[in-house]
Amino acid sequence: MALRFGPEVCTTKTDYGTVLLDQRSGDYWELNPTGTLVVRTLLDGGGEAAAVDALVAEFDISRPRAEQDVADLVRELRESGLAS
Template sequence: MALRFGDKVSTAATDYGTVLLDERNGQYWELNPTAGLIVTTLLAGGDEAAAADALIAEFDIDRTRAEQDVATLVGELRASGLAA
């Protein structure tokens, strides 16, 4: 499922990864390059499998680890209320 941020969440690419700003409370999230790639893939309409594929292609990790990383990040973003 594609990731959608609430309308009060802004994203910005940085030299290190991606920054998210929750405009409701002013909280920043700094995502490392791995998390940034996951978010970019999901925001572009890819599903979690596509995000795992992107991690495998970019970073030398196995599928199990990639799928765990995607699931963990998506879970945290949804639990925080940043994403649906």
Template sequence: MALRFGSDVSTAKTDYGTVLLDQRSGIYWELNPTGSVVVQTLIGGGDEAEAVNALATEFDIEHERATQDVRALVEELRKAGLAA
């Protein structure tokens, strides 16, 4: 399932990852390069399995670890009300 950010969330790629701005609260979220790969895959229309594969390939980590990381990030973004 693709990740959809609310209309009041802005994203910007940086040299170090991705920055999210919650315009409702003014809070910035800075994602490191691994978080950036996950978010860019999901907002690009990929599902969580594709994000896991992208993360595992890009950073040469085990799929189990990548799965845990993707699930944790997606859950955190949803709990914060940034994504659906």
């Protein structure tokens, strides 16, 4: 399923990855390059399987590890209220 951030969430690319700012609370999260790739893939309409494929292709990571990392990040973003 594609990922969507609420209108109160701002994203900014950095030299290291991406920063997410929740304007409601002032909290922010810094995504590393792998998290950035996952979020970019999902925001562009790809599903979790596409994000896993992107991680495996871009980084030296096993498919099971990529699957777990994608699932964990998506769960954390949704539980935090940043994404739906």
